[in-house]
Amino acid sequence: FKQENKMSKINAYGDEENIVMTLDDWNSRWKKKHTAFHLPKVNENLVKHENVLLDKQKMSVFVPLCGKTIDMKYIADKGHKVVGLECSEIAIHDFFNEHNIKFNKTKHPTSDFNIFQSEDSSVTIYQGNLFLFNSDVSGKLDATWDRGAFVAINPSQRGAYFGVMSEVMKVGAKYLLNTFRYDPTKYCGPPFSIEDQEIAQLSENRFTITALGEFEAINDRQRSWGLDSFTEKHILYLLVEK
């Protein structure tokens, strides 16, 4: 990907921009509390499209690279089983503690993942590297809510990311993906910009795509990155058998 490893700079939040992010970089952001991506309320796009994503009956809903998003509590409170995935133990502890949810930590018997599970079993968060995750660890899942996840991974890992997503979800699973599009010559991420064409290429033969809409979503944080436009998109993928 052309934009990786361009000149990095320290942004207004004290974080380096234009770098290839490692797990250590993310863990260090959590340690330093440089987590401006975290929203203080449920994501409005999830609320807007929940009828498309969530069925009436109980589903297992994957929230990859979940951080401590409140969206997990929102989905669990609707009666679904949430399966989060996150590398930072700080983020996972924060999630349970900030919602006063009692939880247990165990080690997955056949993998390197730690399992954090609420006492009522409605939320399970696997701690580890997404690129090592698969359905042997979690079982096959019914749906995915992807905000701040696909857009956060390094563009060179997008193919591998989609590989994990398609392996971990059941055939026919629903996958609601939030992406961004902006001028990558002004800012290189994260979050990384993506064009429709690349999503179509990545999804080929694996997902059918329905675009649910897009809107201008620029705010002061993105203006501080030097952008004057930041388009947020919601795309629904339905995983289909190859």
Ligand SMILES: C[S@@+](CC[C@H](N)C(=O)[O-])C[C@H]1O[C@@H](n2cnc3c(N)ncnc32)[C@H](O)[C@@H]1O
């Ligand atoms: C931009 S944040 C978004 C968090 C959450 N989705 C939200 O909307 O608030 C990306 C998260 O992914 C985690 N992360 C990044 N790369 C990862 C990887 N390869 N495996 C597991 N977690 C990862 C980071 O620690 C961080 O919490």
